[in-house]
Amino acid sequence: MPLVKGGKITDDSFAKLAVDTPLPESGDLLVPAERFLGEADALLKRSGKVGVIWPNNRDISELVPYLGKIVAVALVFPTFRDGRAYSQARLLRERYDYRAELRATGQVLRDQFVFMLRAGFDAFEVKKQADAEAFMQTAKRYSVFYQPTGDGRITALHRRMQLRHSEGVGT
Amino acid sequence: MYAYDEIDRTLVNERVSEFRDQVKRRLSGELTEDEFKILRLQNGVYLQLHAYMFRVAIPYGTLATNQLRALAHVARKYDRGYGHFTTRQNIQFNWIKLAELPDALEDLAKVGIHAMQTSGNNMRNVTSDQWAGVAPGEIEDPRIWSELIRQHTTLHPEFSFLPRKFKIAITASDHDRAAIRIHDIGLRLIKNEKGETGFEVLVGGGLGRTPFIAKTIKHFVHGRDILSYIEAILRVYNQYGRRDNIYKARIKILVHELGIEKFSREVEEEWQHIRNSSLQIDDEVIEDIRSRFTYPLYEKLPHMPDELRQAAADPDFEAWRKNSVAPHKVQGYSIVTISLKPTGGPPGDATAEQMDALADLADKYSFGEIRVGHEQNLTLPHVAKRDLPALWKALDKLGLATPNVNLISDIIACPGLDYCSLANARSIPIAQELTRRFANHELANLIGRLHINISGCINACGHHHVGHIGILGVEKNGEEVYQITIGGRADENAALGTLIGPGVKFDEVADVVEDIVEAYLALRERPEELFMDTVKRLGVEPFKERVYATR
Ligand code: HEM
Ligand code: SF4
Numbered sequence: 001m002p003l004v005k006g007g008k009i010t011d012d013s014f015a016k017l018a019v020d021t022p023l024p025e026s027g028d029l030l031v032p033a034e035r036f037l038g039e040a041d042a043l044l045k046r047s048g049k050v051g052v053i054w055p056n057n058r059d060i061s062e063l064v065p066y067l068g069k070i071v072a073v074a075l076v077f078p079t080f081r082d083g084r085a086y087s088q089a090r091l092l093r094e095r096y097d098y099r100a101e102l103r104a105t106g107q108v109l110r111d112q113f114v115f116m117l118r119a120g121f122d123a124f125e126v127k128k129q130a131d132a133e134a135f136m137q138t139a140k141r142y143s144v145f146y147q148p149t150g151d152g153r154i155t156a157l158h159r160r161m162q163l164r165h166s167e168g169v170g171t
Numbered sequence: 172m173y174a175y176d177e178i179d180r181t182l183v184n185e186r187v188s189e190f191r192d193q194v195k196r197r198l199s200g201e202l203t204e205d206e207f208k209i210l211r212l213q214n215g216v217y218l219q220l221h222a223y224m225f226r227v228a229i230p231y232g233t234l235a236t237n238q239l240r241a242l243a244h245v246a247r248k249y250d251r252g253y254g255h256f257t258t259r260q261n262i263q264f265n266w267i268k269l270a271e272l273p274d275a276l277e278d279l280a281k282v283g284i285h286a287m288q289t290s291g292n293n294m295r296n297v298t299s300d301q302w303a304g305v306a307p308g309e310i311e312d313p314r315i316w317s318e319l320i321r322q323h324t325t326l327h328p329e330f331s332f333l334p335r336k337f338k339i340a341i342t343a344s345d346h347d348r349a350a351i352r353i354h355d356i357g358l359r360l361i362k363n364e365k366g367e368t369g370f371e372v373l374v375g376g377g378l379g380r381t382p383f384i385a386k387t388i389k390h391f392v393h394g395r396d397i398l399s400y401i402e403a404i405l406r407v408y409n410q411y412g413r414r415d416n417i418y419k420a421r422i423k424i425l426v427h428e429l430g431i432e433k434f435s436r437e438v439e440e441e442w443q444h445i446r447n448s449s450l451q452i453d454d455e456v457i458e459d460i461r462s463r464f465t466y467p468l469y470e471k472l473p474h475m476p477d478e479l480r481q482a483a484a485d486p487d488f489e490a491w492r493k494n495s496v497a498p499h500k501v502q503g504y505s506i507v508t509i510s511l512k513p514t515g516g517p518p519g520d521a522t523a524e525q526m527d528a529l530a531d532l533a534d535k536y537s538f539g540e541i542r543v544g545h546e547q548n549l550t551l552p553h554v555a556k557r558d559l560p561a562l563w564k565a566l567d568k569l570g571l572a573t574p575n576v577n578l579i580s581d582i583i584a585c586p587g588l589d590y591c592s593l594a595n596a597r598s599i600p601i602a603q604e605l606t607r608r609f610a611n612h613e614l615a616n617l618i619g620r621l622h623i624n625i626s627g628c629i630n631a632c633g634h635h636h637v638g639h640i641g642i643l644g645v646e647k648n649g650e651e652v653y654q655i656t657i658g659g660r661a662d663e664n665a666a667l668g669t670l671i672g673p674g675v676k677f678d679e680v681a682d683v684v685e686d687i688v689e690a691y692l693a694l695r696e697r698p699e700e701l702f703m704d705t706v707k708r709l710g711v712e713p714f715k716e717r718v719y720a721t722r
Contacts, residue, residue: 081209083332087409090329111210118328141189144182146322148449156178157456
């Protein structure tokens with residue numbers, strides 16, 4: 001599954017750790033939530049970097065004590081119809097001020113990129129190669145946004161106010 | 172009227188181009204039907220019994236005449252020459268080709284109309300009172316707030332894949348014409364003791380398989396906080412709403428399962444985190460939206476012009492005026508309801524010719540504005556009283572002056588088996604038969620206000636639960652059977668109807684309705700006692716006896 005990061009298809013440095021395999025000595029790992037919470041100390045003492053795979057039905061606030069120590073959170077879209085991870089993403093970014101990698105995993109299709117970017121995702125495990133290749137083009141599809149989110153884009157409401165004020169200058 | 176600016180138009184165009192690409196990928200096989208389904212639903216496209224059905228949004232029910240003409244154009248060019256106005260301030264076209272949809276959307280985009288989120292598990296078209304801005308005594312024009320919420324909920328990055336669809340309705344009048352109590356969120360515009368504008372917020376209403384009347388979750392939310400409060404409700408729903416069972420996924424079930432107290436505590440907690448965020452709306456923003464609604468330059472006109480006085484001698488005109496014309500907040504003007512319920516016709520249909528002609532009439536007599544109401548009728552919101560007789564004559568020529576608004580033949584009905592792939596029974600033919608039975612205007616007038624609602628299956632698109640008389644088609648041993656309820660209503664005193672007994676056959680429905688009506692006429696204490704009042708006073712028993720005594 002291609003990984004898109006920083007707008008480009010890139011290699012994934014992380015290996016996904018299963019629930020029951022022994023802990024490898026080194027290497028970057030994405031660890032399922034359950035296992036991460038159980039072995040956090042051991043995991044964080046290793047030499048490799050650690051990220052967490054967080055299911056979409058588990059309260060994201062449980063992860064808050066560890067946010068400063070992990071380098072990636074992978075949220076899950078079991079199907080593209082299930083939008084719970086969008087709320088988790090916004091909470092991580094906007095409420096808990098999480099700044100490291102936020103990855104979308106599962107059934108990630110190009111038609112969700114704009115929503116995901118706006119919710120704060122910056123890495124995408126894309127299901128189809130063609131979608132991954134279309135990332136930049138799709139991400140630029142919209143230039144108007146109605147809602148304020150943590151991505152900081154100016155909303156239509158505020159763009160209008162700006163236009164109005166600039167028109168008002170000198171008249 | 173609200174005018175889209177360049178920013179709104181850009182978004183609509185971007186959406187059309189996205190959908191064009193999605194249709195292309197579907198037609199080339201790059202997208203599976205399963206993947207495409209949600210994308211097309213988010214653009215108002217259903218796969219129906221005979222063809223694709225296309226549902227176009229009419230936000231808060233307001234249309235300009237060029238927009239109505241564009242709908243007529245779509246009916247003519249891409250469909251079979253007519254459209255169907257629905258209970259949700261939408262219009263549906265039943266025979267569109269998938270490959271032509273992007274073109275139809277592009278044609279509509281030119282006049283600021285779109286089909287975004289008219290379907291799918293997202294926030295649907297925001298609905299409101301079709302008399303907004305002209306109803307006497309309203310707090311203020313609810314469309315200003317409807318538009319604010321429309322913008323906020325359009326392509327919302329967090330709430331476009333909710334557990335189920337989500338509907339918001341707003342009213343600003345004591346008399347609720349927006350049916351807010353049967354919506355996921357109902358908003359009632361009010362003023363607090365300090366004279367500040369805000370909302371009573373109701374949550375968890377809805378019909379379908381498990382009907383609920385919405386409950387008040389908060390008595391007053393200040394206007395500046397309304398977006399953050401709605402966002403808090405949706406965030407709780409997005410996280411905790413059930414996704415394991417499509418029948419239990421609506422917010423009404425979550426509210427019911429948690430209880431309104433626990434649900435409101437969750438919302439309150441979420442709200443405290445976000446209420447002072449960038450979601451807070453300053454007065455300037457509201458003023459900006461307000462400034463893009465333009466209102467007619469009303470003339471100073473007499474309360475009772477000569478034209479009206481003279482026309483009163485014509486009993487046909489008077490019959491129409493009595494139920495189609497309502498008081499306007501400006502002296503000398505009226506609000507005119509146009510019945511889309513002709514005798515023997517399918518409720519809510521309008522032909523392309525009728526739409527075009529109505530646009531001309533609205534230009535001539537209603538400052539270029541038309542409204543769509545949830546009763547599947549249209550409204551001309553600003554008609555000078557002196558023009559009423561001329562307007563009536565013109566409407567009559569178009570077959571649009573049936574004098575039955577709010578009477579027994581002003582029936583709300585879903586498409587049922589004739590169009591809908593989910594249907595268990597026919598709805599339209601029942602509605603047609605009932606309009607024939609009650610075509611006699613004197614009798615209909617004698618009966619007075621009485622709403623019949625018909626749905627062809629449990630999904631309740633025809634709002635049968637809240638019909639004064641509700642008719643629900645079900646299937647039993649391969650046969651269409653109809654369950655009859657009485658006592659439902661969708662207004663400020665919203666209530667669900669009560670089943671009067673076993674279902675009856677297709678051929679019997681009209682007879683049963685006649686029996687109920689006869690029972691009412693015999694039972695009412697005085698002619699002013701409306702059907703609903705009699706039902707309230709006596710319960711269902713006497714009606715049940717009358718209907719089943721001979722069956
Ligand atoms: C023709 C194809 C249609 C299909 C396939 C369809 C499908 C559905 C479904 C599945 C539901 C149930 C949702 C639920 O509450 O769980 C529903 C509800 C509803 N539909 Fe339709 N519908 C159609 C046409 C219409 C039309 C023509 C109208 C208006 C006349 C309409 C208005 C509504 C309304 C108001 C509800 C709301 C019930 C509620 O509040 O829960 N639908 N529809
Ligand atoms: S109530 Fe049932 S039959 Fe009628 S339109 Fe809705 S889904 Fe179809």
